[in-house]
Amino acid sequence: MATRQDVARLAGTSPSVVSYVLNNGPRTVAPATRERVLAAVRELDYRPNAVARSLRMNQTMTLGLVVPDAANPFFAELARSLEDNAWASGYTLLVGNSVDDPGREAGYIRTFVDRQVDGLVLIPAHGDRAWRAELSRSGVPSLVFDRALDGTQASHVLVDNAQGAREATRHLLAHGRRRVGCIAGPLGIHPTVDRVAGWRTALTEAGLKAGTGSGGRTGWEACPDAAPLLHGSFGRLDGYRSGLALLSRDRSVDGLFVTSDEQAAGVLRAATELGVRVPDDLALVSFDGIAAGAYTSPALSTMRQPFEELGRTAVQRLLARIKDPHAPATRDVLPVSLLARGSCGCPDPAGGVPPAEADRL
Numbered sequence: 001m002a003t004r005q006d007v008a009r010l011a012g013t014s015p016s017v018v019s020y021v022l023n024n025g026p027r028t029v030a031p032a033t034r035e036r037v038l039a040a041v042r043e044l045d046y047r048p049n050a051v052a053r054s055l056r057m058n059q060t061m062t063l064g065l066v067v068p069d070a071a072n073p074f075f076a077e078l079a080r081s082l083e084d085n086a087w088a089s090g091y092t093l094l095v096g097n098s099v100d101d102p103g104r105e106a107g108y109i110r111t112f113v114d115r116q117v118d119g120l121v122l123i124p125a126h127g128d129r130a131w132r133a134e135l136s137r138s139g140v141p142s143l144v145f146d147r148a149l150d151g152t153q154a155s156h157v158l159v160d161n162a163q164g165a166r167e168a169t170r171h172l173l174a175h176g177r178r179r180v181g182c183i184a185g186p187l188g189i190h191p192t193v194d195r196v197a198g199w200r201t202a203l204t205e206a207g208l209k210a211g212t213g214s215g216g217r218t219g220w221e222a223c224p225d226a227a228p229l230l231h232g233s234f235g236r237l238d239g240y241r242s243g244l245a246l247l248s249r250d251r252s253v254d255g256l257f258v259t260s261d262e263q264a265a266g267v268l269r270a271a272t273e274l275g276v277r278v279p280d281d282l283a284l285v286s287f288d289g290i291a292a293g294a295y296t297s298p299a300l301s302t303m304r305q306p307f308e309e310l311g312r313t314a315v316q317r318l319l320a321r322i323k324d325p326h327a328p329a330t331r332d333v334l335p336v337s338l339l340a341r342g343s344c345g346c347p348d349p350a351g352g353v354p355p356a357e358a359d360r361l
Contacts, residue, residue, distance in 0.1 A: 002044035010040040022048060062092045063318065064112035064120045066105055068147075070097035072234065072262055073290045075123065078146065081311025082121060089315060091118070102127040106134075113138045119318040121145050126186050141321035145314055148190040155321060155329045157314040161191050161287075164303040164336035165198025168285040169257050171301070171338060173206050175283050175345045177255030181228040183242045183267060184213065184259045195259045195287060196229065203227060228253060232263070239266025247274050247282070258286040261293045264300055268343070279345040289339055298342030299349075305336050 008015045013033055020027045021037040029037070040046070063086050067075040083093040094117065096108030105125040112120055113135070120135070120142040132152065135142060143155045172180045182199045185192040200210040213229030228246055232238035239258065243266060246253060258264040264286035268278060276282050278298060286293070289304025313332050321327060340346035 002046040004046070004048070006044055007037065007040045007046050010044065011036040013037065060116050060118055061090060062094055062115070062117045063315075064094050064096065064108075064115075064117040065123075066096045066098055066108045066112075066120070067123050068098050068100045068105075068125045069234075070095070073292055074234075074260065074262065074288045077290055077307050078123070078310065081307045082145075082314060083311075085311045085315040089319060091315075091319075098125045100125045100127070102129065106131040109135055113140050119143070119322045121314060121318060123147055124149055124189075126189050139325065141318060141325055143314055143318045143321065145310075146191070150190075153329050155317050156331045157310060157317060157334075158190075158332070159305050159310070159334050159336050161194035161336075162198040162201070164287060165195040165257060165259070166202045167198075167336075167338055168287065168303050169199045169202035170206075171340070171344060172255035172257065172283050172285055173202065175255070175279075177283050178208065179227055179253050180208070180255035180257060181246060181250075181253045182210075182213075182230070182257045182259070183239060183246065183263055184229060184231050185234045185263070187231050192231070192259060195257075199229075199257050234260040234262055236262050236266040236269075239263030240270050241266070243267035243270030244274070247271060247276050251276075253282065255283045256285075258284060261286045261288040261290045261300055261302055264293075264302075264343070265296055268296055268300075278343055283345050284343040285338075286343075287336075289336075293339075294341070296343070301341045301344035301346060302339050303336040304339045306334055309334055 004015045004018050008018045011018070013036065017029055017033060018037055020029050021034050065079060065082055067079060069075055079095055086093045094112065096112065098105035098108060102125050109120065109131045117140065120140050122142060122144050123146045124144065143157060144152070145157050148156055148158055169180055180203065182196060184196050203210045209226040211226040211229045213231050228250055230242045230246055232242050239262065247270060256267065258267055264284060267284065271278050271282060278284055285301045287303045289302045293300035293302050313334065317330055317332065342348040
């Protein structure tokens with residue numbers, strides 16, 4: 001393999017000048033000399049030793065990302081946006097899948113710290129966060145993404161879950177639905193807490209009563225005059241099971257806010273099996289806006305998260321913390337937007353799947 005000395009010899013300059021060209025500094029290099037160095041690099045197919053460069057510059061040009069479920073298309077789309085923006089900034093993104101297991105999550109965080117990533121993006125698992133103190137001691141700049149963490153000074157990049165859920169529920173009410181239930185994600189994490197709060201606010205504003213969901217899939221039985229609330233996971237299987245439980249026992253529900261598109265896909269399957277017509281018998285709006293939602297039948301009406309802006313904002317904020325670890329923490333809360341399709345009773349977009357959605361698949 002060619003060395004830096006080989007490049008310098010061919011370009012007729014010193015190894016130090018080669019370093020200045022490849023690292024864009026710290027000293028300036030005359031344009032003619034720079035071009036000779038770059039020509040020599042191309043001719044020799046020279047590749048700098050990344051490990052040596054990392055030791056020399058105290059920078060690995062890598063970022064870590066820990067997601068709770070790599071099989072969930074929502075997290076896959078978030079990861080893709082982060083990776084695109086990290087790559088555009090010259091960084092490689094390493095991904096760890098915690099499978100919503102706090103122990104495995106802590107293991108990935110420890111691994112990334114040991115591998116000396118320059119920064120870490122966390123979508124926290126549901127459960128214990130014993131890794132907080134260890135991560136703080138490591139000094140690795142970090143950012144919390146998607147799921148807010150209470151009691152931490154870390155920077156956050158989130159969406160307005162409560163307002164999005166409120167808008168989704170109000171849209172169902174505007175379609176004339178009066179008993180609008182909610183199939184929600186796991187208890188105790190902020191996407192669930194905030195989306196349920198938004199659903200509840202919209203019903204209260206309309207003079208309607210929301211259930212507590214205290215009894216899991218049968219929680220509405222204790223309060224039959226209230227709109228049902230069921231808690232589960234964010235997955236399709238749980239959406240299917242929750243949909244079967246709710247729709248088989250409470251046919252008076254004519255509207256449903258589902259807190260994730262993955263759950264909503266399962267609910268659509270349950271409705272089909274039970275002979276419940278969507279949207280004729282049951283209007284449905286979900287949350288996230290994953291690309292696959294355009295391909296369900298009917299297509300999902302959903303509160304679309306701005307994936308591209310989320311990834312760009314998260315990378316910008318994290319790189320700013322890497323540059324200045326003592327900078328104050330930031331908190332970005334981005335808006336979501338209603339993407340009305342057939343599942344709520346709105347017409348599906350003309351011409352089938354919009355090109356922008358097809359490009360994301």
